[in-house]
Amino acid sequence: MTAPNPLKTPDLEFKSLLFLVLAATALFLLIVWPFFGAVCWAVFIAIVFWPLHQRLLRGSQGRPNMAAAASLTIILLIVILPLALVTASITQEASLLVAKMRSGEVDFGAYFQRAMQALPAWIRAILERLGVGDLGVLQQRALASLGGNGQALTARAFSIGQVTLDFVVAFFVMLYILYFFFRDGGAIAQSIARSIPLRDDHTHRLLTHFVTVVRATVKGNIVVALVQGTLGGLAFLVLGVQGPLLWGAVMALFSLLPAVGAALVWAPVAAYFFFTGELVAAIGLALWGVVAIGLVDNFLRPRLVGRDTRMPDWLILVATLGGLVVFGLNGFVIGPVIAAVFLVSWQMLAAARQQDVAAPAAREPD
Template sequence: MHPNDPLRPPLLEHRSLLWLVAGISAAFTVVIWPFIGAVLWAIFIAIVFQPLHRRVLAQVGYRPNTGALLSLLLILIIVILPLIMVTVSIVQEVSVLVQKVRSGQINLGLMVRGVFDAVPEWARNILERFGLDNLQGLLDQLATLLASSGQAIATRLLGIGTYTLDFVLGLFVMLYVLFFLLRDGRTLSRRIALAIPLKERQSDRLLTQFATVVRATVKGNIAIALVQGTLGGLAFWMLGLPGPLLWGGVMALASLIPAVGAALVWVPVAIWMVSSGQLWQAVVLTLWGTLVIGLVDNFLRPILVGKDTRMPDYLVLVSTLGGLSMFGINGFVMGPVVAAMFLVAWNLLTTLRRQQAVEE
């Protein structure tokens, strides 16, 4: 048919193609959605370990398959297997803790009551004003639930650490996708840059910022979380508190939340220690949490992250909390990445409008 056929104008064909691409992309997203977490983490890990892969590739003579396989093995040994082992140990510790609660060796109701009694009067008034004065009763019910549920509750709370079919399948998908991302990463990034309907300079800036934010967020947040969780668990172990590995893992997860961090765990424990008469232990934990755990973020984040993200602290906080709410554990990366892409997109639009204003 003639290219100037009025029944098929170029503009209509172009728009139809765009709608077709958008529709098929949406359908593809629905298809892979059950494994979206595995795919995202494969992308994140490939971006973070790209410098390592380049070194491995240089050592093997730039053989793509061999280099990707060796890089994958290194990532598996250095990162993934240790995390799986720690997670399994945490699950086992949760099981022991639940058994102690069931047998009465640990009375969570008394512990909660002690913390509530140690709260100042003005703080109690605030809790009563917001209808939270019965918090003790709610936590007592939680303790009863934990005591009666046993091993099943512990397993479900940390389902990622159990060897279920979903976990094994997700891990396989992540490693499989990661291999091809390491091998074909540069080719894929060039194809994506060409497919984005922007100028080459704008596409490069967008993809560069995406990789920078992912690398800074994953590298900085995970490293800081591991250090703070380790220090917190060490403090709990030295003070003879039950479940130090478990609470270290909880503090590592809590440290992913900006402005709150590991204090969400050790502050209530310090208050409980004061209420139970363990004054010097409470002082040691408070000093350790404030001077050691709390300052880790201030020292390590500039070194590991630097100014790569270039986002205000309030935006990091809101985007991280929103990402965790929307995407679960993947959200601590997805949230800041979406926020950074939001800033980059608006900056690109602002720059383009300024250039058009100057030309006019």
Template structure:
């Protein structure tokens, strides 16, 4: 005897089971799949323009879009990563050989402070900086050692990296070419009303573009501007500090000021007034204003999240997903807020029925 309710439950359980199994199979390549989806969404407008120009040639339009993606997004990041690893290896050698002593700069900075401030440091137990000096030197050595290790381990993991990179490119090509058909099939499979599905997918696309452009592009811009002023002032390891400022720019409560502010203070205390003034004005008027000028343009009002949500989601994503978490964390938070926004907008309509 047929039982439609039981059949539906069994079918849904089977559907859930095979979906979990499929995600489990893809998990070793989740980074490749994730970035393929993100890049396909970001470069979808370019693909549509090329598809209109080369009508009847979808493979050619997809291939040209893929080449543009490599030149604009992938190749610059690969070059910067390679240079960063090399600079980290050189920095590790300088610290290990004793040529660069981070703790000595801290002691020198303390000695430059006025006597009244040094007395206050003595009262709160910060007069003896030996422990702090050892900790800072240890952190600097660990950080540079991590980058140096990456330089040696990259050769060992080259084959694995090439496989993941090839999977991403292969998947990205088909997502670019067949993305609209895949989205249409996904919309048919979701058991929601057509208007809700349209709003949900539209919101998802806008959130992805806004999150990546609003966070990553602003961070890259601030890091590049910070590295530029460090190069102008003759500060060593410009690329390393620029990348650190770019990552810190992803955290609204911290920002790139955590790097350039202590350097400006050091200039002022050491008597180099003009360098300190230049760095301070540049940090406030140029680096600081990038977030206020670019982010509203790239993100927009409808997808902007509170700073505390960005901070928590970024740190949580970093802890769970590693480096990819800088994008995954804010993206999940943005989609969470957007989905609940759609649900709240839907409630009044149901109450009136």
């Protein structure tokens, strides 16, 4: 009788396969990491627009290539092209504002000094101790850092071009991946579900929650950002603030932070109007910020984000902030997704433990 081969035991073979899978996965993540943002956004956009793609797939009589191309075209026309046009307008307005600052037409230092002079003496003393008593010096330093001499701009030209090239490459990689996610998304999802070493009900719950959180976070945060940025930009336009489109975009970006984001932009402007004696503008902007912009955050965000994710507001805020710190701009989606997976995984573990405890008790005789 032939002795069993110790290198062919099922346990050793399984451990070897597991080691191979983990090593290959680590190496794959290493080579994909430079395009991490592109892959993430391809996943996010595919999840958000998947219902639209399904309708296009039915309309194309089940031809996946045509449906994927149609979905990608619609996204380019209704999302990416308008975003590119708005970005170009914001860039132009930012350049114009910087030019006005250099020429002295816009002097934030003078505005700040006017507000400082309207403050009580004890507040001015505190601000001067903190080193923020003279914004004129800070403005001059900011202008110098924006490229006051040609040599600095020439030295930075290569790095700026490299960043632009990286963005363009990542953008087209994202579009390329997105096409295949639309075309093969169903098969990819089924393959992932089969590969996850969990019970079928746990796998279904985990993937369903992941999709729900991505859709709610992307749609909710982007809608809230657009609405708050538009409302803030309109208010600044009416009040004659320089660069209303630029400040509206900044407000939209800050509004990714729940509860406090947009106020970081409009509140200092309202305070400036108040301390410089423009009480009507100050009160009007404060009321607009609290009532209009604030209501968007207090009522629209929970209905678009919190209701579907079933996460408390404080956890969404902490997860968003942490995601932005760790992953950059991508973190406003990745942070809440990680928090949601954390919650649902612990809930599944607690439910499994309760079932294990209840099972022996049910088998005990009366």
